[in-house]
Amino acid sequence: MRVFIRLLALVASLLSSLVAAQSPVNPTGHWEGIVQVPDRPLAIAVDLWSKPSGELTGTFAQPDQAIKALPLAAVTAVAREVRFIVKGGAQPSTFAGSISGDGKTLKGDVTLGEYVIPFELTRVGDARVAAAPKSPRIDAALVGTWHGALNPALRVVVTLANLPDGTAIGTIFSPDGAAVEMPVAIVQDGARVMLDVAAVGGVFEGELDAATAELVGTWRQAGTSLPLTLVRTKPQGDSE
Numbered sequence: 001m002r003v004f005i006r007l008l009a010l011v012a013s014l015l016s017s018l019v020a021a022q023s024p025v026n027p028t029g030h031w032e033g034i035v036q037v038p039d040r041p042l043a044i045a046v047d048l049w050s051k052p053s054g055e056l057t058g059t060f061a062q063p064d065q066a067i068k069a070l071p072l073a074a075v076t077a078v079a080r081e082v083r084f085i086v087k088g089g090a091q092p093s094t095f096a097g098s099i100s101g102d103g104k105t106l107k108g109d110v111t112l113g114e115y116v117i118p119f120e121l122t123r124v125g126d127a128r129v130a131a132a133p134k135s136p137r138i139d140a141a142l143v144g145t146w147h148g149a150l151n152p153a154l155r156v157v158v159t160l161a162n163l164p165d166g167t168a169i170g171t172i173f174s175p176d177g178a179a180v181e182m183p184v185a186i187v188q189d190g191a192r193v194m195l196d197v198a199a200v201g202g203v204f205e206g207e208l209d210a211a212t213a214e215l216v217g218t219w220r221q222a223g224t225s226l227p228l229t230l231v232r233t234k235p236q237g238d239s240e
Contacts, residue, residue: 025079025099025103027048027056027077027082027106028049028050029048029125029127030045030046030123030125030128031045031046031048031106031121031122031124032044032045032121033045033106033119033121033122034119034120035110035117035118035119036117036118036119036120037117042064043062043063043064044060044061044062044121045060045061045062045063046058046060046061046072046121047059047061047069047128048075048082048084048127049129056076056077057071057072057075058071058075058127059071059129059130059199060072060086060088065201066222067088067200067201068130068199068201069130069183070088070178070182070199071180071181072086072180073085073086073087073092073178073179073180080098080100080101081096081098082095082096082097082106082108083096083097087178087180088178091112091113092112094110095108095110095119096108096109097109097119097121103123104122104123105121105122106121106123107121132169132183133169133183133184133185133196133198134163134168134169135167135168135170135186136167136188137162137166137167138160138162138168138186138188140162141208141213142160142186142188142193142208143160143161143162143235144160144234144235145157145159145232145233146158146159146215146230146231146232146233147230147231147233148215148228148230150219150226150228151226154174154176154177155174156173156174156228156230157172157173157174157175158170158171158184158230159171159172160184160186169184169186170183170184170185170186171184172184172197178200182197182199182200183197183198184196184197185198188208191207191208191209191210192205192206192207193205193206193207193215200221201221201222202219202220202221203220204217204218204219204220204228205217205218205220206218206228206230213231213232213235214229214231214232215229215230215232217229
């Protein structure tokens with residue numbers, strides 16, 4: 001009888017451990033750590049939070065490259081397994097890892113093409129949700145969707161709009177690059193226009209030609225300058 005009781009206790013303990021191992025852990029929060037690239041550790045930060053619908057979302061930061069609050073392409077979490085995709089370019093980086101039992105550490109691998117690199121993150125607080133920038137109201141000639149290309153293989157799409165509260169908002173994305181919408185801060189001084197994309201440390205400065213519906217200027221990022229002409233292809237209603 002005593003042997004039987006001990007066996008029951010052992011089975012109960014094993015089942016308890018198994019349930020604990022599979023118990024879901026809330027992945028939301030601000031995570032900081034490194035990706036162990038071959039020549040040096042690369043500092044990164046990830047913020048994960050839940051939308052009102054319950055869907056997970058988040059942003060990625062890489063201080064060395066002036067990347068901050070870059071929207072993640074996808075976030076999924078099952079039990080303690082977390083997966084998210086960073087699209088910093090045409091080829092995505094897929095992060096897949098497991099959260100520790102105490103919910104403080106997220107460890108796994110980053111897959112980029114044929115490369116698989118380990119990463120480790122530590123939860124250091126609540127998610128830091130960056131509010132989309134709001135800019136002063138812009139001229140009606142700027143409102144709409146603008147298309148251009150930094151080179152023949154890298155198209156960009158910019159959308160600018162006025163809001164009823166007297167402010168303006170904007171987004172930018174590249175169907176050939178990250179393909180995720182990033183917020184834009186807008187500064188207009190007459191015909192001079194600046195679009196600041198803080199998520200990737202990029203800035204466009206150009207001149208508006210209202211007659212031809214063109215913005216002609218320069219894109220600057222990471223010490224590189226490239227000519228960029230944006231053409232308005234889809235005017236939008238100007239909200240009052």
